[in-house]
Amino acid sequence: MSDNTQHCLLSIRSNYKNFSEKEKIIADFTLMNPHKIIHFTINQVSEKLGISEATVFRFCRRIGFKGFQDMKISLATEVVTSVKDIHEKINEEDSIGVITRKSFQSNIKTIEDTLRIQDENLITKVVEAILGAQKIQFFGVGGSAFVALDAYHKFIRSGINVNADLDSHLQMMSASQMTNNDLAIIISHSGSTKDILDLMQIFEENETQTVAITNFTKSPLTEKADISLYTIAAETDFRSEALSSRIAQLSIIDALYVNVMIANKESSWSVLQKMRGSMSIKYL
Numbered sequence: 001m002s003d004n005t006q007h008c009l010l011s012i013r014s015n016y017k018n019f020s021e022k023e024k025i026i027a028d029f030t031l032m033n034p035h036k037i038i039h040f041t042i043n044q045v046s047e048k049l050g051i052s053e054a055t056v057f058r059f060c061r062r063i064g065f066k067g068f069q070d071m072k073i074s075l076a077t078e079v080v081t082s083v084k085d086i087h088e089k090i091n092e093e094d095s096i097g098v099i100t101r102k103s104f105q106s107n108i109k110t111i112e113d114t115l116r117i118q119d120e121n122l123i124t125k126v127v128e129a130i131l132g133a134q135k136i137q138f139f140g141v142g143g144s145a146f147v148a149l150d151a152y153h154k155f156i157r158s159g160i161n162v163n164a165d166l167d168s169h170l171q172m173m174s175a176s177q178m179t180n181n182d183l184a185i186i187i188s189h190s191g192s193t194k195d196i197l198d199l200m201q202i203f204e205e206n207e208t209q210t211v212a213i214t215n216f217t218k219s220p221l222t223e224k225a226d227i228s229l230y231t232i233a234a235e236t237d238f239r240s241e242a243l244s245s246r247i248a249q250l251s252i253i254d255a256l257y258v259n260v261m262i263a264n265k266e267s268s269w270s271v272l273q274k275m276r277g278s279m280s281i282k283y284l
Contacts, residue, residue: 007064007074007078007116008030008034008063008065008071008074008075008078009030009031009034009075009078010113010116010117010232011063011064011117012027012030012031012063013031013117013217013230013232014117014119014217014230015062015063015217016217016218017217017218017222017228019059019062022051022055023055023058023059023062025049025051026045026049026051026055026056026059027059029045029048029049030075034075034078034079035079037072037075038072038075038076038079042056042057042068045068056068089102090102090103106244107244107247110231110232110233110244110245110247110248111247111248111251113232113233113248114230114231114232114233114248114251114252115251116232117230117232118229118252118255122227122228122229123229123255123256123259125227126211126227126229126256127256127259127260127263129183129209129211129227130155130160130183130256130260131160131260131263131264132183133160133181133182133183133209134161134179134181134182135161135162135163135178135181135182135183136155136160136161136162136163136182136183136185137162137163137164137174137175137178137182137183137184137185138151138152138155138162138163138164138185138187139164139165139171139175139184139185139186139187139196139199140164140186140187140188140196141168141171141188141193141195141196142193143189143243143246144187144188144189144246144249145166146166146246147187147213147246147249147250147253148164148166148185148187149164149166150250150253151164151185151187151253151257152164154253154254154257155257155260157261157268157271157272158257158260158261158264158268158271158272159264159267159268159270159271160260160264168195171195171199172198172199172202175199175202175203175206175208176202176206178202178203178206178208179206179207179208180206180207180208180209182208182209183208183209183210183211184199184203184208184209184210184211185210185211185213186199186200186210186211186212186213186221186225187212187213187214187249188212188213188214188221189214189215189231189233189245189246189249190214190215190216190219191212191214191215191216191219191220191221191222192216192219192220192221196221197220197221197224200220200221200224200225203224204224209226210224210225210226210227211225211226211227211228211229212225212227212228212229213228213229213230213231213249213252213253214228214229214230214231215230215231215232215233215245215248216230217230229252231245231248231249231252232248233245233248
């Protein structure tokens with residue numbers, strides 16, 4: 001059995017942007033019909049989608065499996081796990097203690113799933129882009145705006161020229177001033193918010209490098225962004241996936257911040273110490 005057991009759907013989502021058109025057809029069908037796939041033969045999938053068996057086999061290898069049967073075993077385990085998770089959803093009859101436990105477990109699962117799909121090469125590229133930019137601006141609307149503000153709160157300690165605005169008009173004004181020497185980091189759960197897409201148009205006109213942090217591999221944002229980092233979050237009856245994804249977004253920001261601080265440790269440490277000294281007057 002593959003080492004990727006229980007991670008078939010996560011692997012498909014994380015690799016989606018790099019699939020060929022035929023591979024995307026297989027990916028879309030698998031994501032929408034995982035219960036059907038586990039009962040199909042490779043020949044049935046080939047006939048159903050009008051794609052050769054060789055292409056289906058290469059798709060399975062591309063997402064980390066030995067072949068179609070190996071992928072089916074993993075997918076079947078994942079589907080069973082998903083059915084089990086349904087019973088872990090929060091119910092009105094649950095006690096405060098049970099609701100608390102389920103809320104924590106939901107956050108833990110979101111972080112674990114998001115960690116599994118992170119690509120070290122992409123993280124490295126983002127860290128290099130941050131270190132090489134003259135100015136970093138974090139963008140987000142709605143709940144993601146507060147994640148952008150948290151990113152600013154962290155990165156201001158690095159000595160790097162950073163900024164974040166909560167107001168959409170100020171975001172547009174800031175975006176218009178960015179150049180091809182700057183970096184825009186856009187945080188958006190859906191990747192399809194109009195305000196975000198309006199900003200992307202400005203970045204494109206200014207040739208500003210962009211990094212997206214989002215939950216959907218197939219979105220208008222990921223199609224335009226230079227680099228995309230993904231979160232994985234599930235929706236429950238009392239909690240939307242957008243709420244769950246926020247903790248994953250924050251975790252990605254944390255990982256980027258620590259990597260930048262270590263890569264730029266001499267100047268970062270000096271700035272951090274100076275800032276701590278200045279802030280000490282705020283405490284008795």
